[in-house]
Amino acid sequence: MNEITMRIELLRGEMMKNDIDYYLILSSDYHDSEYVDGYFKAREYMSGFTGSAGSIVISLTEAALWTDGRYFLQAARQIEGTGIQLMKMGEPGVPEIDEYLAEKMKFGQTLGYDGRTMTKGFGDLLRDALKSKGAKFRTDVDLVDNIWENRPAFPAAPIWILEEKYSGRSVADKLASLRAAYQKAGAKGIVISSLDDIAWLYNFRGNDVKYTPVAMAFTIVTDEEAVIYISREAVSPEVKAHYDDLGIRFRPYGSIYGEASRLEGPIMIDPDRASEALIQSIEEPVFGANPPLIEKAVKNPVEQENFRKAHLKDGIALTKTIYYVKQMKNAGRINDKTELDIGAYLDDMRQLQPDFVSLSFESIIASADHGAIIHYAPTAESNKKIEDGFLLMDTGGHYLQGTTDVTRTLSIGEPSEEMKECYTAVLRGHLNIMSACFPQGTYGSYIDAMARRPLWELGLDYNHGTGHGVGYLMNVHEGPQSIRKKTSRSAEEAYLMPGMITSNEPGVYIEGQFGVRIENLILTKKARISGRDGRDFYDFETLTLAPYDRASIIPERLTDGQLETLNAYHAKVYELLSPHLNDDESLWLAEETAPMYK
Numbered sequence: 001m002n003e004i005t006m007r008i009e010l011l012r013g014e015m016m017k018n019d020i021d022y023y024l025i026l027s028s029d030y031h032d033s034e035y036v037d038g039y040f041k042a043r044e045y046m047s048g049f050t051g052s053a054g055s056i057v058i059s060l061t062e063a064a065l066w067t068d069g070r071y072f073l074q075a076a077r078q079i080e081g082t083g084i085q086l087m088k089m090g091e092p093g094v095p096e097i098d099e100y101l102a103e104k105m106k107f108g109q110t111l112g113y114d115g116r117t118m119t120k121g122f123g124d125l126l127r128d129a130l131k132s133k134g135a136k137f138r139t140d141v142d143l144v145d146n147i148w149e150n151r152p153a154f155p156a157a158p159i160w161i162l163e164e165k166y167s168g169r170s171v172a173d174k175l176a177s178l179r180a181a182y183q184k185a186g187a188k189g190i191v192i193s194s195l196d197d198i199a200w201l202y203n204f205r206g207n208d209v210k211y212t213p214v215a216m217a218f219t220i221v222t223d224e225e226a227v228i229y230i231s232r233e234a235v236s237p238e239v240k241a242h243y244d245d246l247g248i249r250f251r252p253y254g255s256i257y258g259e260a261s262r263l264e265g266p267i268m269i270d271p272d273r274a275s276e277a278l279i280q281s282i283e284e285p286v287f288g289a290n291p292p293l294i295e296k297a298v299k300n301p302v303e304q305e306n307f308r309k310a311h312l313k314d315g316i317a318l319t320k321t322i323y324y325v326k327q328m329k330n331a332g333r334i335n336d337k338t339e340l341d342i343g344a345y346l347d348d349m350r351q352l353q354p355d356f357v358s359l360s361f362e363s364i365i366a367s368a369d370h371g372a373i374i375h376y377a378p379t380a381e382s383n384k385k386i387e388d389g390f391l392l393m394d395t396g397g398h399y400l401q402g403t404t405d406v407t408r409t410l411s412i413g414e415p416s417e418e419m420k421e422c423y424t425a426v427l428r429g430h431l432n433i434m435s436a437c438f439p440q441g442t443y444g445s446y447i448d449a450m451a452r453r454p455l456w457e458l459g460l461d462y463n464h465g466t467g468h469g470v471g472y473l474m475n476v477h478e479g480p481q482s483i484r485k486k487t488s489r490s491a492e493e494a495y496l497m498p499g500m501i502t503s504n505e506p507g508v509y510i511e512g513q514f515g516v517r518i519e520n521l522i523l524t525k526k527a528r529i530s531g532r533d534g535r536d537f538y539d540f541e542t543l544t545l546a547p548y549d550r551a552s553i554i555p556e557r558l559t560d561g562q563l564e565t566l567n568a569y570h571a572k573v574y575e576l577l578s579p580h581l582n583d584d585e586s587l588w589l590a591e592e593t594a595p596m597y598k
Helices: 003-018 042-047 069-078 097-103 118-132 141-147 172-185 194-201 237-245 252-260 277-280 292-299 301-330 339-349 370-372 417-432 444-456 560-580 582-590
Strands: 022-025 055-059 063-067 085-088 111-112 136-138 189-192 215-223 226-230 248-251 265-270 284-289 356-359 364-367 388-393 397-400 406-410 435-440 501-503 507-510 514-517 518-528 537-540
Touching: 003 042, 003 055, 003 141, 022 042, 042 055, 042 141, 055 097, 055 111, 063 069, 069 085, 097 118, 097 248, 118 277, 172 189, 172 194, 172 215, 189 194, 194 215, 194 292, 226 252, 237 248, 248 252, 252 277, 301 339, 301 356, 301 388, 301 397, 301 406, 301 518, 301 560, 301 582, 339 356, 339 364, 339 388, 364 370, 370 388, 370 507, 370 514, 388 417, 388 514, 406 417, 406 514, 417 444, 417 501, 417 507, 417 514, 417 518, 417 537, 417 560, 560 582
Parallel strands: 022 111, 063 085, 111 136, 189 265, 226 248, 265 284
Antiparallel strands: 022 055, 055 063, 189 215, 215 226, 356 397, 364 388, 388 406, 435 537, 501 518, 507 514, 518 537
């Protein structure tokens, strides 16, 4: 019996003590965050699967793990030998969690989960699915805590103030806008649970979640007061004095549930961004999306200009790293380096940039067949030397001026014709999005096929979205906008608006051989043309600055428009980056970004 199966057996013992037949463990914290601190990695502890997205259901006899297409290969490897069944979300014949439970549970059985980690929408879905089974629910139990030895401490790192020269708006202005929004909805106040919305509202950042500068906190805002619920050790005397001057008070993190229950009158809360437990504590909830959701996604002019500065810095770091890899390749020494070596070199290049804060996610440095694992990240166990083939690097950083997320795929050795065909098809889709022009009211799902069509023509596709929203020194994945085939059943998609920053990252993955992904961040802006019906048209400004892999491009496969877009982008890359490179790097970049012709 391995360690994971032993933990499952221990959990089953706790289930029997509490008369629970099925126990659901989500990947969430108490704020429905995408990435969570180690304290909340109960699903990882119980399954061994380390991906950011996934849920596990454990019964007294079976266990099943759900995850999405980014992690199919990774999850299969990590749960091998545990007896856990892998449920590949979105694949034909694979039931969703509610469907699985409806099929498996017997009449009158009990489903348990920690209600602080469950959204109202998902909880309602489970209740509807299990109504005919007469199911009972236990939502007040964290059974994993009972068996988790040496569980990490609850996060409570100090918060710090993001100055207005970076945020572009004052806290007073944001609070006034928030109050107007909940009053319009007929509420007398609002409870906010989402960490990114709270950090944005109060212009602070924290360090409670690795790679995401947020703090574990709640807030209640009424006409009379604004209160932040946070661990006392997270607030220094200087920070407290700053917020005292703004009329904002702090109270203990855990007191939110009791204080929310004492609020009078209709209180606004987002059912998709607050836990079932928190919502149930409010006597008269008014449901609606958190007002900061769109305001935060639409970057103001100060934030937009800061983002350009952040991407210049990031482009310098990444381009220097690409040059280093290419020079090592030319010298015949790249095969002595490992994935972790390349990641460490790029980390060093980023840390040399002014105002660097941290990485924005775990670096993905994937050589050869590892590139086919969509969100592979090297560990001490999986790390290997760089092999001939493709080297996929998906990385990013947080700066005071914004957040970056960029992917470049480099050829090591002479790329095969298949590799070139795949790379060029991905690039063509990437260029299609880069040059897109569309009317006001367009959703990202409407333009997703523009990226996929060149791959479809080869009988290929990819199992992830084409683009996700990006926060300002915040979540590297931050909606509500996206570019993908479809949204999840609970997601509220937003159309693309000027000021939104979204990724553009088509890819292709050939299992056991290689992966290709190319990613830039793009800023939606008003286009020069207008619709004949008076509607505005929008297009994209590409923020990311780094060359593509010239050796992997088949220019004859590109349309004239795609070739024009490619050459214009490369000209911009050289113009902006070359002054910050040494002579050898600048000469190499001139060759890499020279115009291509059919």
